[in-house]
Structure formats: structure tokens, C-alpha cells
Amino acid sequence: MSTRDEVANATGEAKSWVLPVIAAALVVIVFASINARELDSIEARLLSGEEILARVGEHLRLVAISTVAVILLAVPLGVLLSRPGMRLLGAPVLAVANAGQAIPSIGILVLLAILFGVGIWMAVISLVLYALLPVLRNTMVGLKQVDRALIDAGRGMGMSARQVLVTIELPLAVPVMLAGIRVALILNVGVATLATYTNAGGLGSLIESGIVFNRMPVVLAGSILTVALALSVDWLAGVCERGLRPRGI
Amino acid sequence: MSDVMIRLDEVHKRYDGQAGDAVAPLSMEIREGEFVVFVGPSGCGKTTTLRMINRMVEPSGGRIWIDGRDVTDVDPDELRKHIGYVIQQVGLIPHLTVAANVGLVPKLLGWQRDRIEARTAELLDLVGLDPAAFGGRYPKQLSGGQQQRVGVARALAADPPVMLMDEPFGAIDPITRARLQEEFLALQRRIRKTIVFVTHDVDEALRLGDRVAVFGEGSRLVQFDTPLGILTNPADDYVRDFLGSGAAVRRLGLLNVGDLRKPEPADRLPLRVSSGDSVHSVLERMLRDGADRVIIEGESTEDDRELTLRELLMAGSAR
Numbered sequence: 001m002s003t004r005d006e007v008a009n010a011t012g013e014a015k016s017w018v019l020p021v022i023a024a025a026l027v028v029i030v031f032a033s034i035n036a037r038e039l040d041s042i043e044a045r046l047l048s049g050e051e052i053l054a055r056v057g058e059h060l061r062l063v064a065i066s067t068v069a070v071i072l073l074a075v076p077l078g079v080l081l082s083r084p085g086m087r088l089l090g091a092p093v094l095a096v097a098n099a100g101q102a103i104p105s106i107g108i109l110v111l112l113a114i115l116f117g118v119g120i121w122m123a124v125i126s127l128v129l130y131a132l133l134p135v136l137r138n139t140m141v142g143l144k145q146v147d148r149a150l151i152d153a154g155r156g157m158g159m160s161a162r163q164v165l166v167t168i169e170l171p172l173a174v175p176v177m178l179a180g181i182r183v184a185l186i187l188n189v190g191v192a193t194l195a196t197y198t199n200a201g202g203l204g205s206l207i208e209s210g211i212v213f214n215r216m217p218v219v220l221a222g223s224i225l226t227v228a229l230a231l232s233v234d235w236l237a238g239v240c241e242r243g244l245r246p247r248g249i
Numbered sequence: 250m251s252d253v254m255i256r257l258d259e260v261h262k263r264y265d266g267q268a269g270d271a272v273a274p275l276s277m278e279i280r281e282g283e284f285v286v287f288v289g290p291s292g293c294g295k296t297t298t299l300r301m302i303n304r305m306v307e308p309s310g311g312r313i314w315i316d317g318r319d320v321t322d323v324d325p326d327e328l329r330k331h332i333g334y335v336i337q338q339v340g341l342i343p344h345l346t347v348a349a350n351v352g353l354v355p356k357l358l359g360w361q362r363d364r365i366e367a368r369t370a371e372l373l374d375l376v377g378l379d380p381a382a383f384g385g386r387y388p389k390q391l392s393g394g395q396q397q398r399v400g401v402a403r404a405l406a407a408d409p410p411v412m413l414m415d416e417p418f419g420a421i422d423p424i425t426r427a428r429l430q431e432e433f434l435a436l437q438r439r440i441r442k443t444i445v446f447v448t449h450d451v452d453e454a455l456r457l458g459d460r461v462a463v464f465g466e467g468s469r470l471v472q473f474d475t476p477l478g479i480l481t482n483p484a485d486d487y488v489r490d491f492l493g494s495g496a497a498v499r500r501l502g503l504l505n506v507g508d509l510r511k512p513e514p515a516d517r518l519p520l521r522v523s524s525g526d527s528v529h530s531v532l533e534r535m536l537r538d539g540a541d542r543v544i545i546e547g548e549s550t551e552d553d554r555e556l557t558l559r560e561l562l563m564a565g566s567a568r
């Protein structure tokens with residue numbers, strides 16, 4: 001093992017406990033200050049345990065559904081676009097996709113809400129559209145960086161193109177793909193706060209209620225919980241990423 | 250053992266969008282159990298020719314038979330499972346263990362698990378790697394030489410009659426390379442595969458090949474003969490150039506003293522050399538021309554000195 005590996009491991013481990021500790025600290029601070037204050041009836045209603053749990057649940061559901069949808073769409077699409085016959089199509093798709101990333105997420109949401117109405121599915125669609133790009137791009141990049149000699153060796157020993165994809169290319173692309181999925185996940189946690197504008201609930205609606213009723217503690221609680229959620233999800237994703245990375249590479 | 254195993258008939262290749270042939274029409278026969286080495290400068294089409302044999306490259310024309318069967322009649326994936334293929338980059342799959350890498354082709358062929366395990370252990374043994382110590386390792390935990398041994402074991406996995414090897418030892422340090430060549434020759438004496446081996450290194454070609462095919466530009470086959478035949482009678486100046494200096498000394502490496510006959514006595518002209526020539530090059534030229542005396546030229550004719558081969562050897566000996 002080289003020193004560089006050790007350094008990488010050390011920082012990886014450092015991260016792996018720092019994130020959940022910060023997240024837990026944030027949650028503790030939020031609840032401690034809620035408990036320490038006299039809450040008026042609106043605050044009490046919005047910040048009750050069940051209410052918060054319900055918002056967090058909605059939020060997670062949005063993130064989970066849209067991330068799964070992103071993976072199911074972007075990974076096969078990325079694989080398809082990086083097959084030899086499709087290379088010509090791959091580059092422009094990636095360019096268009098990159099340009100799409102620059103459109104503000106709130107813009108997509110509002111646009112879709114105006115066009116198609118509101119609801120959880122509208123929120124899911126916009127989250128998917130938004131988080132598709134990192135996964136698509138990383139799938140294509142991950143496949144492209146696989147050593148040509150390995151593909152050659154695989155074909156040379158009689159593997160079909162499909163067998164090479166499954167046994168050689170995809171496993172070697174997994175680390176890069178996972179990094180893309182992690183980015184998508186974090187994007188989704190953030191962007192899902194905007195889902196309140198399509199009436200899909202989530203922590204965003206806590207924040208929105210706080211703004212509408214002019215209750216700063218509610219706004220703060222909603223925002224801080226979102227941050228804590230993002231940190232926890234990132235940490236979990238990191239743990240999965242390390243666990244799923246193929247050995248030997 | 251003189252059955253033809255691989256036959257090329259006017260095989261040629263022109264890559265899309267290129268003006269000239271990467272491989273000009275080429276015909277040759279390779280016998281069963283024969284170790285044939287393709288040698289030639291980089292870019293002369295050796296790899297392309299090799300890859301046409303297992304259809305990694307589709308020929309633009311001509312036909313190829315392996316063991317009497319036209320390869321274009323066989324599904325390429327099926328064909329390749331029965332032809333060993335070793336490349337310079339080795340191409341071990343990094344996320345599979347050494348044992349899994351060696352067992353890849355048997356697995357593709359649908360062998361039972363314990364049969365694969367037994368075969369894998371046998372092959373690792375064959376290439377000099379302890380299966381217990383190495384089977385569970387990942388490729389990056391091996392040295393370059395060990396990786397290439399695994400590459401050879403993997404190519405042998407399904408016991409293919411034909412092995413194609415593209416500069417397999419090219420990326421390995423000279424000492425390890427020499428050892429691998431030695432071991433591989435010993436291995437070949439036991440397994441008697443039909444081998445087509447590509448290299449750009451003349452020494453490697455002459456050391457390994459039963460027969461050596463010397464290619465010129467555009468895969469023009471210039472000479473196809475035994476190493477001794479090539480060193481003794483180079484077909485033309487191109488081959489002579491390609492062999493470089495030292496051919497006469499190298500040729501001695503292929504002869505055993507028992508092979509020699511007493512020569513007819515003959516009058517031999519002395520070789521004229523200048524005082525700056527190295528003893529090595531002078532001996533090389535004496536050997537080539539069969540001279541037994543040299544005249545070392547001085548400033549003027551009076552300063553010329555003469556040395557016999559015997560005196561040269563005594564003066565040059567380390568004692």
C-alpha cells in the first residue's frame with residue numbers, strides 16, 4: 001500500500017464520521033431550541049414531532065423515487081450512448097445535457113407546474129430531469145475510461161460484446177457511476193425543497209409555511225433539517241460507494 | 250507432425266479510409282506444433298496479420314484456414330474460445346482474482362465449477378505460480394512478469410491447439426524477459442502448441458522460433474525460414490540490415506560443436522582492418538568471411554601489422 005492510499009483512506013474515514021456527527025449536532029440544536037422556546041399555536045402545530053416526521057418522510061420519498069427513476073433511466077441510456085455504433089450521438093447528447101444543467105431547478109419546476117399542473121409526480125419528473133445529467137454523464141465517462149486493452153482481451157478470448165459489457169466494462173465503471181449517483185442524490189435532497197411549489201410536501205413546505213406565516217423559527221428549523229438530511233444522505237451514499245466499489249481496482 | 254495447422258491464402262487488409270494496404274496479400278503455411286515468429290519493424294502489419302487469424306480484424310480479402318476449417322465459416326466468438334490470445338498489455342481483468350481470470354474461458358464454455366478450479370490450479374502450476382499463494386490475489390498485486398505468466402495461463406485455459414501471442418514479453422524488463430522466454434520454450438516443448446508469436450525484437454525471434462517470418466513494410470513477407478537458415482543465408486540486404494551486426498556470432502548460438510564438420514583446407518585472404526576497430530567486430534568479420542589472419546593497417550604500408558586468429562585470441566583473452 002502506498003502512502004497515497006493511506007492518505008486517501010484516512011480522509012475517507014475522517015469524512016465518514018464528521019458528516020453524521022455534524023448532522024446529529026444540527027438536529028439536536030434544532031430540537032433543543034424548539035423545546036427551550038415558548039411556541040405560539042402556529043409554531044407548535046408546524047413543529048410538532050409528527051409534523052416534522054411527516055415532512056421528512058415526504059422529502060425522503062421524493063428523493064428515493066426520483067433517484068431510483070434517475071438510475072433506471074440514465075444508466076441504460078448512458079450505456080446505449082457509449083456503444084461503438086452510438087458514439088456519434090453520444091457527444092451532442094452530452095453537450096445538450098450539460099447546457100440543461102444550467103437551467104435553474106426552480107425554473108423547471110415552475111415551468112412544469114404551469115404546463116402540467118401540480119402534484120408529487122410533477123415534482124418527481126422535475127427532480128429526475130434535473131438529476132439525470134450527473135448520472136448520465138458519469139455512466140458515459142466511466143465506460144469511456146475503461147482500458148481498451150481489457151475490452152480487447154475480453155473479445156479476444158471469445159466474450160460477446162454483451163459479456164464484455166457485463167463482466168468487464170460495467171464493473172470497472174462502477175466507481176465513477178456511483179460518484180454520479182451520489183451527486184444526483186444530494187441534488188435531489190436540495191431540489192426537493194422546491195417541490196412544495198407543486199404541492200408535493202417535504203421539508204420545503206415547512207420552510208414555505210414559515211415564510212407565509214412569518215415564523216422565523218419554522219423557516220430555520222426547515223432549512224437546518226434539510227442540511228442535516230443532505231449531510232446524512234451524503235454520508236450514507238459514501239458508505240455504499242465504498243462498499244460497492246469492486247475489489248482489486 | 251507436419252500437418253498444416255494454419256494456412257493463409259492471399260490474405261490482405263486495408264483499413265477504412267487508408268490509401269495503402271496495412272497487410273499486402275500474404276500466403277503462408279504453419280505446421281501443427283510449430284512455433285512461428287513474425288518479426289519486422291513497428292507498423293509493418295504483424296499485429297493486423299495476427300488478429301486476422303482470430304478474426305479480431307476482418308480480412309479485406311483472401312482466406313484463412315485453421316485445422317482445415319475456413320475461419321470465416323465459424324462464429325468469431327466461438328472461434329476465439331478455442332484460440333489462445335496473449336497481448337503485450339496482458340489485459341488481466343483487474344477486479345477479478347488471478348484464478349477467476351484464468352478460469353474465464355472455461356466459464357464461458359460452461360464447465361463445471363470444480364473442473365474449472367482444478368484446471369486453474371494446474372495451469373498456474375504450469376506457468377510456475379503457486380496456486381495457493383497466487384490464485385486469490387488481484388492482478389495489481391503481481392509483478393509485470395507474474396502478470397504475463399497469468400496471461401499465458403489464461404490463454405491456455407481451454408487447451409487450445411493454437412496460440413496467438415502479440416509481443417507478450419515486450420513490456421517486461423530484459424532480465425525477466427529472458428527468463429520468461431526460457432521458461433516459455435521449456436513449456437512449449439511439453440505442450441507442443443501451434444504458436445504464432447509477434448515481436449519486433451530480432452534476438453527474441455531467433456531465440457524462440459522454429460521458423461521466423463521476416464516482414465518488410467506493408468507486411469511484405471521477405472523471408473520465412475529457420476533461424477539458422479536466415480542467419481546463414483539472408484534473403485536480401487533488407488534482411489541483412491534487419492539482422493544487424495553480429496549475425497555471424499549469433500549464428501554460432503544456434504550451432505552445437507557436435508554439428509560441425511572439419512572444413513576443407515583453403516587459402517584464405519587476410520582481412521584488412523584499421524586499428525580503431527573493436528576486437529569484437531573484427532572477430533565477427535573473420536567469422537563471417539572465414540579469415541584466419543588480419544592485417545591491421547598503419548599510417549603507411551610499412552606500418553601494417555599482421556595478427557593470426559590464434560594471436561588475436563591470446564592477446565584478447567582475459568588472462
Ligand SMILES: Nc1ncnc2c1ncn2[C@@H]1O[C@H](COP(=O)(O)OP(=O)(O)O)[C@@H](O)[C@H]1O
Pocket residue numbers: 264265267271289290291292293294295296297298
Ligand atoms: N484499427 C486500425 N485502423 C486503421 N489503421 C490501422 C489500425 N490498426 C493498425 N493500423 C495501421 O496498419 C498498419 C499496420 O499496423 P500493425 O498491424 O499494428 O503493425 P505492427 O503490429 O507490425 O506494428 C500501421 O500503419 C497502422 O497504422
Ligand SMILES: [Mg+2]
Pocket residue numbers: 295296297
Ligand atoms: Mg503490433
